[in-house]
Amino acid sequence: MNITFYGxxxxxxxxxxxxxxxxxxxxxxxxxxxxRRKEADTKNRSLPFDPNILTNVVLSHAHIxxxxxxPLLTRNGFAGRVVTTRATAHACEYLLLDSAHIQESxxxxxxxxxxxxxxxxxxxxxxxxxxxxxxxxxRKMLKTDGSDLNISAIEGFLKRFRLEKVEPLYTISDxxxxxxxxDGLPYRSPVTIGKKMxxxxxxxxxxxxxxxxxIRGTANGRPCxxxxxxDIGRFxxxxxxxxxxxFEEKDRRIxxxxxxxxxxxxxHEPVQDMKPRLKAVIEETVGRGGSVVIPSFAFGRTQxxxxxxxxxxxxxxxxxxPVYVDSPLATKITQVFGEHPEVxxxxxxDSFLQRGKNPFFxxxxxxxxxxxxxxxxxxxxxxxxxISASGMCEAGRILHHLRYKIHNEKNTILIVGFMARHxxxxxxxxxxxxxxxxxxxxxxxxxxxxxxxxxLEAQVVKLGGFSAHGDKSExxxxxxxxxxxxxxxxxxxxxxxxxxxxxxxxxxxGYPVVVPRAGESLRVG
Numbered sequence: 001m002n003i004t005f006y007g008x009x010x011x012x013x014x015x016x017x018x019x020x021x022x023x024x025x026x027x028x029x030x031x032x033x034x035x036r037r038k039e040a041d042t043k044n045r046s047l048p049f050d051p052n053i054l055t056n057v058v059l060s061h062a063h064i065x066x067x068x069x070x071p072l073l074t075r076n077g078f079a080g081r082v083v084t085t086r087a088t089a090h091a092c093e094y095l096l097l098d099s100a101h102i103q104e105s106x107x108x109x110x111x112x113x114x115x116x117x118x119x120x121x122x123x124x125x126x127x128x129x130x131x132x133x134x135x136x137x138x139r140k141m142l143k144t145d146g147s148d149l150n151i152s153a154i155e156g157f158l159k160r161f162r163l164e165k166v167e168p169l170y171t172i173s174d175x176x177x178x179x180x181x182x183d184g185l186p187y188r189s190p191v192t193i194g195k196k197m198x199x200x201x202x203x204x205x206x207x208x209x210x211x212x213x214x215i216r217g218t219a220n221g222r223p224c225x226x227x228x229x230x231d232i233g234r235f236x237x238x239x240x241x242x243x244x245x246x247f248e249e250k251d252r253r254i255x256x257x258x259x260x261x262x263x264x265x266x267x268h269e270p271v272q273d274m275k276p277r278l279k280a281v282i283e284e285t286v287g288r289g290g291s292v293v294i295p296s297f298a299f300g301r302t303q304x305x306x307x308x309x310x311x312x313x314x315x316x317x318x319x320x321x322p323v324y325v326d327s328p329l330a331t332k333i334t335q336v337f338g339e340h341p342e343v344x345x346x347x348x349x350d351s352f353l354q355r356g357k358n359p360f361f362x363x364x365x366x367x368x369x370x371x372x373x374x375x376x377x378x379x380x381x382x383x384x385x386x387i388s389a390s391g392m393c394e395a396g397r398i399l400h401h402l403r404y405k406i407h408n409e410k411n412t413i414l415i416v417g418f419m420a421r422h423x424x425x426x427x428x429x430x431x432x433x434x435x436x437x438x439x440x441x442x443x444x445x446x447x448x449x450x451x452x453x454x455x456l457e458a459q460v461v462k463l464g465g466f467s468a469h470g471d472k473s474e475x476x477x478x479x480x481x482x483x484x485x486x487x488x489x490x491x492x493x494x495x496x497x498x499x500x501x502x503x504x505x506x507x508x509x510g511y512p513v514v515v516p517r518a519g520e521s522l523r524v525g
Contacts, residue, residue, distance in 0.1 A: 001219045001524045003226065003256065003490070005516040006048045007031055010496040012262055012420055013065040014043060017492070019226060021217050024055040024194030028213070028228050028258070032068025032099070034394065035422040044069060044169055048519070051078035055194045057181075059084035060230025061210035062091035062299060068099050071170040074178040082182045083193055085201050087209025087340045089184030091299060094332045098298075100175035102395060103168035110166040112142055112149050115157040122161070187211070188248070200251055202244035205233030206468050207300035208337055212244060214251040219525030225251070226524055227486075228258045231493065232470045232478055236271045238307050239337075239359065241345045243470070245482040255487045256524045261494030262418060263471040264502025274465035275308050281414055281461055282309075282318045286383045290410030293458075295398045295425055297391035298330035300468050301417050303337050305387055306360045311351075313362055324377055326368040326397050327389040334360050334367075378404045391417050393425035402428075403449045411458040416466040421495065424449070432460030472502065479511070489513045490522060 001021045007014030007029075014033035019026045033043040051073045059082055060066055070082060070092075084092075119138050142157075144150050158165045185191055190200045196218045201211035213228045235242045269277065285292050296302045302325060312318045325331060337360060341353060352359040368374050377386065378400050388398040405411040406428075413432075419425035424447070431445035435456070444455045470478065479486070489511050491499040499515050506513045516522065 001217055001224050001226065002521050003258070003524055004519065004521040005490070005492060006518065007033065008065070008493040009516055009518045009520070010494070010499060012418070012493055012495060013040075015060075015066045015230075015493060016048075016069075017228070017258060018049065019197075019215065019217075021194075021196055021219060021224075023196050024217070025053050026193055026197060026215070027054050027057045027073075029060055029066040029230070030057055030069045030073055031066040032064050034065055034392065035420055041169070044072075047072060047076070051076045054078055054080055055197075056080040057082045058193060058199055058213055058215070058228075059088060059092075060213060060228060061204065061207055062088045062095050063207065063231070063297070064095060064099055066230065067092055067095065069169075070181075071096060071100065071174040071178040074181050075170060075174045078181070080181070082178075083191060083199065084182065084184060085209040085211050086184035086186060087336070087343060088211070089182040089209075090336050090340070091209060091333060092182060093179055094329060094336065095299060096175040096178060097172060098329045100168070100170055100172040104171055106395075107166045107168040108149050108151060108154070111154050111158060114163050114166070115142060115154050115161075118157070118161050118163055200248070202247060202251075203241050203343075204230050205235070205237065205240050205243035205470075206231040207233070208240065208303075208340060208343060214247065214254070216250070222525060224525030225254050226256045226258065227251075227254045227484070229260050229478075231260050231262070231468070232475060233468055234268070234271060234470050234474055235477065237468075238274075238304055239344055239348050241343065243478055245478070247483055252483055253485050253487075256522065257484070257486045257489045259475070259489050259491055260469070261475070261491040261499040261502040262469040263467070264475070264491070264494050264498040264505070266471055266498070267473060268467050268471040269463065269465040271465055274463065275311065277463050277465060278305075278308055279312055279318050281412055281463070282312070282321075282385065285410070285412040285459070286319045286321055288410050289383060290408065290412060290458075291380075291383055291405060292385045292412045292414055293398075293401050293405050294385065294387045294414045294416060295391055295393045295402075296330070296387045296389065296416060298327050298389045299333045301391060301466060302327070302330040302387050302389075303334055303360055304466060304468075305416065306334070306365065307348075309385070310359060310362045310365075313364060319383075320364050322384045323362075323365045324368050324384060324386045325365070325388075326374050326377060326386055326401070328369055330387070330389055331367040331369065374400070377401075391425070392419050392423040393428065394423050399424075399449055402447075403452070403454055406447060406449075406454050406456055406458050409457045409459065413458050413460045415460065415462040418467060418469065428456065428460060429462060431456055472505065475502070476505070476509070479506075479509075486511065491515045
């Protein structure tokens, strides 16, 4: 067999690896690139192979950097199945539709800006004598009542003036079509994925439904086994079971392990410190009359936060200020969590389910759905906690909460997850750290949101314990404590310095390891 690495190679987005033998071609994940918008858009629009060659897709979990380009496959000739766990298939029903909505909204907005600029130039002479009315007239032509874009008018002007139209990466219709290709399966149940391949899913402990996949095939007539970790979770985290360490006998001898390395040279804060650290942040922020703003992934991180806050409120350990989840997607995904108790750990069953309690709902919690309520919340200056997407602050309602809260030193921006390079979340994190290291002397750093500069005066706190990725020690624990016998390891899904550092650690431990580049292939077996 051969494996070609097309994404998440010496970076952490765009997971995509193609496994082939003489009969089958199976794609491991089909993720979206995230980061610099122009660069990411270029990468995302170009698939490095013809989707028609694929037998099937095996999806490790539902995060968009692993699943986000599946609608491109199904729109462009893919005729196989997307094989994954039941919970992942369920979550993708919402995540892929949300991704498509974002693609369409972004394209519509860029087209609006193109037409607006053209109208300004074309009508410049006419408007010279109408001071102050130019923008009002453009707005009336390009928007409906309120602030909604008039899409038909915008498209009409694009055609009339022969302007270049921005097309979404894929549409809501494309995403809806892709969902019919999904097959959701239970853990530890072998499934055929090709004429000479089958796979079995094991718990990865990363997010709901995440899986370590063991694929058995043949190479030159001989048995060959490839394992793909997807993203490995942490041990003893709330809600989910630990990453699997005990594998069935037929799955234990691994010729190649494709392994993530997001935190290959870092150690997280201990899991047991999550609750006291969050408690301290809430107490300190509310004590100075501020609010806690938490950029959070809608899937996984939001539910963990609600779980821990529920525990703190239930024990009376913090002031019970209102808690808002301002993300329609997070609201839907929280419902998905509620429908899959079969993947919960024993503590969640003991602490909540057996007592008839919902782990993700309590009296002070409100899910914000409509835009008007969200806008009112942004302007609310009374102490509260708001959890909003996106997790890396690249889009969504979190941007509006930040622009209203980032310039007030009473407030806290709480970083609870990985921020990729070139994202707004990473810039906030890095600039806040640099300012703190300099003793906060001089003017605060400036953050640009919606083309406007804001002083970063809010407190910025990072809680590493909430990470859904295992750190260096936990990844080593998976390798050493599992009953797998591994021939070679290929490190993916890590920024270059992280995966190279982890490679050195693994070599010192006696593991043969490679760090592939984009487009590089390895022969297996």
